[in-house]
Amino acid sequence: MFDISLRNAGLAYGDNQIFRNLNLTLEGGRWTCLLGGSGVGKTTLLRMIAGLTSGRSIRTQGEVVCGDGLPLQGRIAWMSQEDSLLPWADVMDNVTVGHRLRSRSWFRKKKLDTEVKEQALTVLEQVGIVDKACELPQNLSGGQRQRVALARTLMEDRPVVLMDEPFAAVDAITRLDLQDLSCQLLTDRTVLLITHDPLEALRLGHHVYHLRGKPAELTDAIIPPGQTPRSLDNEKLMMLQGKLLDRLRHSEHDEGSRVHKGDIQ
Ligand SMILES: Nc1ncnc2c1ncn2[C@@H]1O[C@H](COP(=O)(O)OP(=O)(O)O)[C@@H](O)[C@H]1O
Ligand SMILES: [Mg+2]
Structure with a gap:
């Protein structure tokens, strides 16, 4: 399975610079999870990967490259919060x-x-x-x-699945069931999952990133231990969840503050 690399990606809606010089590799056959507050640019990033960002006031920079040298178009499935x-x-x-x-x-x-x-x-x-x-x-x-x-x-x-908060609208138990099911049925696909829920990201992600700031930057990847879907009685997972919640709270409160990289491992 091929990797997908976003290189020096930038996007602005008119004067509103959402992100710039952003680099991210989605490892082939693995789940990458992206957390971040509302309006930070998560959906925009997903749309850029899917090639859905044309418009008169939209300026983009950078490129999306597949490891096998073929175009990504036609190889993506999309699943969003609204069914x-x-x-x-x-x-x-x-x-x-x-x-x-x-x-x-x-x-x-x-x-x-x-x-x-x-x-x-x-x-x-x-x-x-x-x-x-x-x-x-x-x-x-x-x-x-x-x-x-x-x-x-x-x-x-499709080999690549982009999921934009797909389980945000369901109750907590149903969400766990859907996480397990998706993990089982989308094994070996390259998945980018956007979520507000740190536990979801930590249960499913091989790599977990946090998008924050303005323009938005990505923190270093968290690599949770163990096989996915990770069990709720995994102590390390619970500890990481606490730290991530704390970090998400702080970054929502400190709008515009400097991004601290790599403070969770
Ligand atoms: N088509 C658009 N035109 C202008 N501004 C947009 C457009 N889409 C999103 N935005 C703005 O870009 C920012 C990021 O939006 P979005 O990527 O949807 O955030 P998130 O998914 O993280 O909640 C928001 O301020 C939003 O209002
Ligand atoms: Mg969104």
Whole structure:
């Protein structure tokens, strides 16, 4: 699996410089987690990696480079906090929406190919909601809707997955379940997960970064010990969580203060 490197990346919305000279490598087949306060530029960074930052007042610098020398376009799946399910389509139709949009045969026949349907059922089985395949999103709980969103991401079957606070809107227990499930189903993919939740980052991340300041800078990586998803009774994890919470609190309070690097290990 290839690495993805962001080199000397900068982005400004008009006069609002979000970050500059930012360097980050997403290790191939590993999870990188990014923490940071609201408005610091996390989604912007994700959009820059995905190549979604064109606009008249947007200025970008730097480049995104894949270790295998090929373009990143077409190799990314995206999962966001809003499940973005189509309210009029049932679960099966939501999970296969990417396929249907790309498929000429679907437009002709208005019927899913058997193998696509089977693949969708397998994925729905994996995320534990195959019995909801014919339900509309309005009849599902928040956790079930995020499972559908995860299934749709898995259906895309891309090597790189960018996740923007995907579990922020669900309750704490459902969040733990979804973390475990995603970790299991997205093994071997290159994942960049943005989260507000230090525990989530520490359970799932092989590398954990904190984006802070204005323009925003990245702290040195924290490399939590042990295999993911890390268990809640891991003492070192709990200690790191305390330190990270403290640091997140301070950086939200000291807006504009200097970034201290490498103070957690
Ligand atoms: N399309 C845009 N045009 C202008 N400003 C934007 C745009 N998108 C985001 N911003 C601003 O950039 C900053 C960072 O936004 P964002 O990346 O969404 O932050 P985060 O995801 O960390 O909460 C915020 O101040 C936000 O208002
Ligand atoms: Mg955001």
